[in-house]
Amino acid sequence: xxxxxxxxYNNAFVAKYCYRPDTPQMFYEEVIKVACYYGAExxxxxxxxxxxxxxxxxxxxxxxxxxxxRVQPGIAAGSKNTxxxxxxxxxxxxxxxxxxxxxxxxxxxxxxxxxxxxxFDLAMAAGYCLIADKIKIQKKDTTAVREVGEFFKAHKI
Numbered sequence: 001x002x003x004x005x006x007x008x009y010n011n012a013f014v015a016k017y018c019y020r021p022d023t024p025q026m027f028y029e030e031v032i033k034v035a036c037y038y039g040a041e042x043x044x045x046x047x048x049x050x051x052x053x054x055x056x057x058x059x060x061x062x063x064x065x066x067x068x069x070r071v072q073p074g075i076a077a078g079s080k081n082t083x084x085x086x087x088x089x090x091x092x093x094x095x096x097x098x099x100x101x102x103x104x105x106x107x108x109x110x111x112x113x114x115x116x117x118x119x120f121d122l123a124m125a126a127g128y129c130l131i132a133d134k135i136k137i138q139k140k141d142t143t144a145v146r147e148v149g150e151f152f153k154a155h156k157i
Contacts, residue, residue, distance in 0.1 A: 011092075012099035013129065014038075018122060028054040032063070041065035043132040046074025065132055075131065082114050085127030092130055 017034065021027045028051055035042050043065040044051050052073060055064055064073035075081060093100075093109060100106055108123040117124050 009099065011096045013102060013105070013126060016102050016105065016122065017125075018104075024050050025054065027051075031055070032058065032060050035060065035063040041132065041136075043067075043128045043135075044074045045077040046072055047077060065135070067135055075128065079114070081131075082117055082124075082127075085124065085131065086112065086114050088130045088134065089123070089127050 015034065015038070017030070019030075021030065031042055031044075031051060032055060034040075040063075042051075042055070042063050046052065052064060055061060066073045067075060089109065089112075097106075102122070105122045105126055108120045109126075112120050112123045
């Protein structure tokens with residue numbers, strides 16, 4: 001069902017993943033499934049190169065998100081980006097807290113420490129989502145609208 005513009009689900013996180021599978025490959029497969037299900041690009045920590053290689057080898061390279069003016073997909077983890085995550089999260093909370101349905105995420109935000117992010121997986125993941133969302137909005141190209149028939153050349157629509 002189409003949500004109206006003022007829907008409580010606009011600007012809301014729609015899924016949460018906080019499981020640690022037995023192997024990295026199991027995690028990578030689950031990332032692929034989520035990316036395909038939601039039709040979304042994946043913004044990942046690019047110093048953890050395994051996901052990039054796995055998705056490329058499996059034919060899902062186009063699901064990897066590229067930030068503007070970068071030479072590789074993903075985002076570097078580090079104090080600069082952690083500080084940026086804290087800033088955009090603060091703004092998000094002030095503007096959208098009523099649209100947050102995951103209590104454990106709110107709990108992590110309440111205790112978040114930019115100097116010790118390892119115990120705040122949900123808060124950091126939410127921050128990466130906010131960065132990705134901000135990038136997608138900034139680079140949205142409305143002139144790139146194409147007719148659906150262009151995707152299905154073999155069939156007449």
